[in-house]
């Protein structure tokens with residue numbers, strides 16, 4: 136079947152498809168957390184003393200008492216088997232942004248040849264997947280391939296239902312046999328602990344006597360595209376790279392903004408309901424769904440949760456979106472830029488810190504005490520973003536997110552903080568020492584007056600900022616749609632831990648010198664603003680003036696590509712930060728650099744090979760076939776005395792030749808292997824390889840505009856984005 140016939144068939148199938156009928160929605164109360172072995176299920180199935188012990192572990196994050204592990208394991212197995220699970224899996228989160236799982240059966244063969252189901256505390260608590268196939272950045276030599284997974288008791292076990300059966304899934308950490316973190320969960324837990332310690336010290340210095348464990352929270356908004364699976368299967372680029380490597384922009388794109396405000400297409404709504412039902416059963420509080428800016432683009436956002444659980448749940452959301460899409464005949468694209476010229480996808484990470492005694496510490500609150508506490512934490516964030524902005528950039532550096540950042544649709548690759556007009560003014564006044572003059576604004580004596588009511592900025596008020604205060608949290612908007620949120624959360628918690636540690640020490644010094652609390656706080660916040668206030672920016676982050684001003688006047692780093700950003704992980708001040716907070720050892724940090732750099736290089740090399748393949752095996756043959764048809768038609772017409780202009784044929788011929796010349800160059804470029812360093816290889820990918828790929832694409836896309844549609848082998852942007 137020629138490429139074009141396959142396209143036509145795909146469209147016919149889509150148009151004639153039987154609509155999936157929506158299931159009548161289940162009552163939320165009936166299905167909520169049905170597939171989660173949560174506290175209430177433990178309480179119902181465990182002896183009281185065992186339950187008390189595990190409950191304490193969950194709240195405090197302490198080590199699990201081995202004596203209770205067996206009882207918990209048995210109860211968990213009975214629950215899972217009653218729900219049809221015959222296998223369990225230790226689920227872990229390697230450095231690749233993916234979710235990994237190793238499945239084992241409950242089955243145990245006995246001496247007499249019979250089998251029993253077995254699941255001991257030991258296997259619940261610790262697993263031993265062959266770690267050698269997961270990237271470790273050189274931490275382990277290949278002869279020592281063992282890696283350990285260990286149950287993260289703070290994240291509940293759950294059952295994953297698929298058409299092929301149910302599996303009991305146990306969220307775990309993944310470490311090397313020498314104890315180094317090989318995953319994204321270990322450092323996340325450590326970053327929360329570091330932030331907790333520093334935050335509690337500050338809270339006590341601020342006069343609070345009862346101070347509970349401080350945790351960080353996260354609510355992540357996930358953007359994604361849905362396209363029909365019939366089209367996806369005809370696009371090798373979507374199948375292998377998750378984005379289109381060729382494709383001419385359609386005559387109609389997103390310029391009418393009609394998708395964002397439009398009703399959710401029926402077929403998509405049925406899909407969303409199916410996703411939500413699965414998520415509710417998994418105890419994931421899906422809350423918001425809507426169309427996004429681009430045609431075919433949507434968003435799902437859960438209610439926020441504790442960062443560690445939110446991160447595990449976010450991974451599950453991505454898995455459920457992908458699986459459910461397949462069931463509904465869609466392909467779910469989580470890539471940051473599946474379609475050139477059309478808005479890409481991000482994952483806004485809403486982040487805050489708080490505890491049971493003082494509440495949300497990034498909420499201004501309404502008493503003077505709350506206000507001043509808020510300013511301290513907010514000041515700590517400002518200091519953190521200024522000191523560690525390049526690290527924040529590194530935490531969102533992937534080959535796919537590079538297509539989005541700074542491309543006038545997503546925040547720039549320069550890290551700054553947006554506070555909103557009023558809050559920016561408050562900090563400006565603290566800095567200039569004019570606090571006392573603005574009494575009418577209510578910020579004079581922070582110990583007595585309250586802040587003016589801050590208007591809660593709707594999330595989209597300033598879309599151009601990578602990191603915006605939105606009333607009671609910060610929204611990290613530059614995070615990529617396919618990323619794990621752990622990396623960004625680790626950086627945010629760690630830099631806050633560092634700032635709070637510094638503030639705690641400064642505060643202690645001031646107080647022992649006899650300075651009163653409010654004066655001490657204002658003095659310290661003034662210092663913060665003087666040293667770090669340049670990172671606060673409320674203007675248009677997309678503008679050329681900002682790029683100029685940020686770098687030349689404010690000294691902020693602009694790191695446009697991953698090749699520019701990742702080497703930050705090797706900087707001494709970053710190594711110090713992670714070491715002193717106990718979040719990553721130098722060896723762990725270095726291994727992260729190696730793994731991320733390798734991922735970057737690999738994904739560009741794979742795409743480059745695909746570009747060559749598609750140009751040679753799909754586009755070139757289509758062009759030649761069309762030309763040959765065209766020339767024979769022109770000849771027969773000439774025989775009849777009809778002469779047509781040959782310009783179109785000449786254009787096709789010339790574009791084809793130019794494209795193939797560039798393909799030759801890219802093939803040669805891919806053969807270069809002698810690089811002085813990983814950094815040099817990354818730069819080569821970011822510059823030489825990417826620009827050749829772009830150039831080939833531009834010829835390919837021009838050909839799509841010249842060749843008769845009936846000869847074109849690939850589903851077009853128009854078809855993929857608009858045919859539902």
Ligand code: ADP
Pocket residue numbers: 352353354355356423436437438439440483485486487488495593594595607608
């Ligand atoms: P918007 O589109 O205005 O950004 P959404 O409702 O789409 O808002 O998403 C906001 C996200 O922020 C939700 O996931 C919400 O639960 C989360 N959020 C709200 N408060 C907090 C908080 N204190 N900490 C972390 N996330 C929060």
Ligand code: MG
Pocket residue numbers: 356483594
């Ligand atoms: Mg939003």
